[in-house]
Amino acid sequence: MEKSRPSDGPLTEAEILTWLTETDAARLQGLWARADGVRVRHVGDQVHLRGLVEISNHCVRSCGYCGISHHNRSVRRYRMGAGEILECARLAAELEFGTVVLQAGEDYGLTREFVTQVVRQIRARTPLAVTLSLGERPEEDLESWREAGADRYLLRFETSDPGLYERIHPSVPGQPSDRFALLARLREMGYEIGSGVMVGIPGQSYESLAKDILRFAQLDLDMIGVGPFLPHPATPLGDFCSTELAPNQVPATEDMTYRVVALSRLVCPEANIPSTTALATLNRETGRELGLARGANVIMPNLTPAPYRALYEIYPGKACLSETVDQNAQGIGERLRSLGRPPGRGPGSRRHAPT
Numbered sequence: 565m566e567k568s569r570p571s572d573g574p575l576t577e578a579e580i581l582t583w584l585t586e587t588d589a590a591r592l593q594g595l596w597a598r599a600d601g602v603r604v605r606h607v608g609d610q611v612h613l614r615g616l617v618e619i620s621n622h623c624v625r626s627c628g629y630c631g632i633s634h635h636n637r638s639v640r641r642y643r644m645g646a647g648e649i650l651e652c653a654r655l656a657a658e659l660e661f662g663t664v665v666l667q668a669g670e671d672y673g674l675t676r677e678f679v680t681q682v683v684r685q686i687r688a689r690t691p692l693a694v695t696l697s698l699g700e701r702p703e704e705d706l707e708s709w710r711e712a713g714a715d716r717y718l719l720r721f722e723t724s725d726p727g728l729y730e731r732i733h734p735s736v737p738g739q740p741s742d743r744f745a746l747l748a749r750l751r752e753m754g755y756e757i758g759s760g761v762m763v764g765i766p767g768q769s770y771e772s773l774a775k776d777i778l779r780f781a782q783l784d785l786d787m788i789g790v791g792p793f794l795p796h797p798a799t800p801l802g803d804f805c806s807t808e809l810a811p812n813q814v815p816a817t818e819d820m821t822y823r824v825v826a827l828s829r830l831v832c833p834e835a836n837i838p839s840t841t842a843l844a845t846l847n848r849e850t851g852r853e854l855g856l857a858r859g860a861n862v863i864m865p866n867l868t869p870a871p872y873r874a875l876y877e878i879y880p881g882k883a884c885l886s887e888t889v890d891q892n893a894q895g896i897g898e899r900l901r902s903l904g905r906p907p908g909r910g911p912g913s914r915r916h917a918p919t
């Protein structure tokens with residue numbers, strides 16, 4: 565029976581928890597259908613394409629999950645030059661993507677001035693919206709980039725459980741990490757804000773994941789990125805195998821990720837939600853498509869030049885590694901059309917419901 569799932573009104577924590585632990589496949593079909601219906605009504609059929617450029621793999625942080633953590637001495641480090649980044653932005657524009665996303669480790673070698681100039685040039689020379697995902701930078705940096713024309717900022721809070729967060733994302737000494745405070749500041753600066761979590765982080769319980777999803781709604785996120793935790797062997801969490809789980813541990817599975825995508829759509833109907841590369845890494849054949857059928861409306865093709873792309877190894881076996889830039893982008897366009905989900909036109913900003 566549907567007694568714990570009223571069809572309108574905001575989802576409660578108990579309802580979210582029920583969906584996360586549902587074992588009946590037929591009922592889950594109902595969740596996918598409901599998420600897809602909300603997606604159609606609020607953001608339509610278009611799939612926005614964001615060209616992802618991984619501009620540096622230097623990082624000052626020592627996140628326990630991440631392969632490019634400062635502690636991983638075996639990584640060959642790179643930082644792209646302004647000309648190379650602009651070349652990638654030009655390619656994104658040529659491929660008719662609406663947005664370029666510049667992502668990196670938390671790298672202070674990407675100076676405030678450098679990023680300011682790059683953003684300014686992309687905005688001057690292309691019609692693209694610019695999204696940044698450069699970690700926890702000082703407010704002065706974020707303000708300068710916003711003034712230069714950056715439109716959006718992605719900063720996943722990774723988990724809303726403070727104890728778990730501190731274990732997997734240790735603070736830099738003298739600089740406490742408060743991603744919620746930073747997201748609030750980013751919004752005040754006029755950025756569209758994106759956040760999200762990894763699904764199945766070691767130590768993540770169903771209750772804490774349900775709270776994460778409620779947080780998405782409380783933050784009124786413009787963008788929500790969620791993907792499975794994928795252990796990287798050179799990290800402290802690298803030998804974690806989520807099949808030998810404590811009873812309440814969330815598994816880092818494809819199925820659980822779809823549930824979180826679908827629930828994210830239900831709690832934030834207008835958000836832009838990508839079907840992520842991490843998800844496609846678990847299911848190269850249909851992962852992206854299933855994400856799109858279960859609430860997602862964005863794809864982020866990787867436009868990083870191949871030699872750098874392989875070095876930006878936050879987790880192993882990234883789905884985009886074997887594809888060349890153009891194949892990747894064109895392949896996605898064709899696949900989308902065949903699904904009846906045409907590639908989006910324009911920058912693909914969040915749409916707000918009329919009030």
Ligand code: SAH
Binds near residue numbers: 668670762794878
């Ligand atoms: N330095 C930036 C960008 C990090 S990479 C920042 O900290 O915001 C973007 C996202 O990749 C991270 O926020 C994290 O959620 C995800 N990620 C990192 N390592 C991962 C792993 N091993 N498995 C799955 N996702 C991972």
